[in-house]
Amino acid sequence: MASELNASTWDDTQLHIPIPNEGQIPQGCVWVPCIPDYTTNSYIPIYNLYSFPILNPLPQPAGPVKTNIKAKISRGGLKTKPWKENEDQLLRDLISQYGTKNWAFISKSLNEALYDSQCIRKGKHCRERWHNHLNPELNKGEWSYEEDIKLLNLKQKVGNKWSIIAKDLPGRTENGVKNRWNSLMKKAKCDSNLACYSNDVIACKLIEDFEKERLNKA
Structure with missing residues (x-):
């Protein structure tokens, strides 16, 4: 069949290769679908047999397994380069x-x-x-008690809508308010007295504590 492969005579119906029944596959063999390679007049297996777990594993080759199919797109996607x-x-x-x-x-x-x-x-x-x-208007400094109280109140009011919360906290970014919330919850749950409570209960407790701290420093 490999010698008969030719792009000019290839019929689309030949692409629909029927999957053999289990009894038609010789013992010890695995059926692997292939695609035609017109440049070499051969078939290319879509899968690499050595990557499949089978009952009687094939002996691993001594060197690296070479395949005729090369990935054109990275599985991890394109990463953004650091800004200069x-x-x-x-x-x-x-x-x-x-x-x-x-x-x-x-x-x-x-x-x-x-x-x-x-x-x-x-x-x-x-x-x-x-x-x-x-943005020169960004606030990358320490969070104040007033900011924390507003963040906690807004989180209870609008939920995880970080962009809306950030609009009411001038200079703070969407990621900034989200990270601050997670940081407050993580630190609070390190306290054994608060670890078993929900985030909403912890937020109410933190608001109360921050209000007291703010008044004491006023």
């Missing part, structure tokens, strides 16, 4: 000139200036970089 200082500075300049609305245009301008128009930074990357790191 020249990128940050150009992003600040572009935002100063064009504002914080048209992120697609800003990312395009940045890629044209630094990466020969390659799509390295997308609009989403630029927006997140600005709002989470570069």
Whole structure:
């Protein structure tokens, strides 16, 4: 069959290869679906037999197993590269000139200036970089009692809507308020007296304690 493979004479109906019944497979063999490779006039198995657990395992080859199929896309996806200082500075300049609305245009301008128009930074990357790191209005300092009390009250009121909560806490980002909430809950549950309570009960207790601390420092 391999010698008869030819792209010009290949019939689409031949792609529908029937799966053999269990009794048709010789003992000790595993049926593996294949795809035709016109460049070599051969079949390529879709799966690697050595990766399948079977009752009587095949002996492992001495060297690395080679396959004819190479993954074109990483299973882990494409990772964003760390931002460089020249990128940050150009992003600040572009935002100063064009504002914080048209992120697609800003990312395009940045890629044209630094990466020969390659799509390295997308609009989403630029927006997140600005709002989470570069915005001079960001508050990266210690949380005050007032901020913690407002965070706890808002969390009980709107739930896990971190973007809404962040809007009522100037300078704090969505990730910042979420991380602060998780940190408060984790620290509180380290106390054996609070570990068995729900987050809502712990939040009420923390609000009470923070109010007392705030009044004592006033």
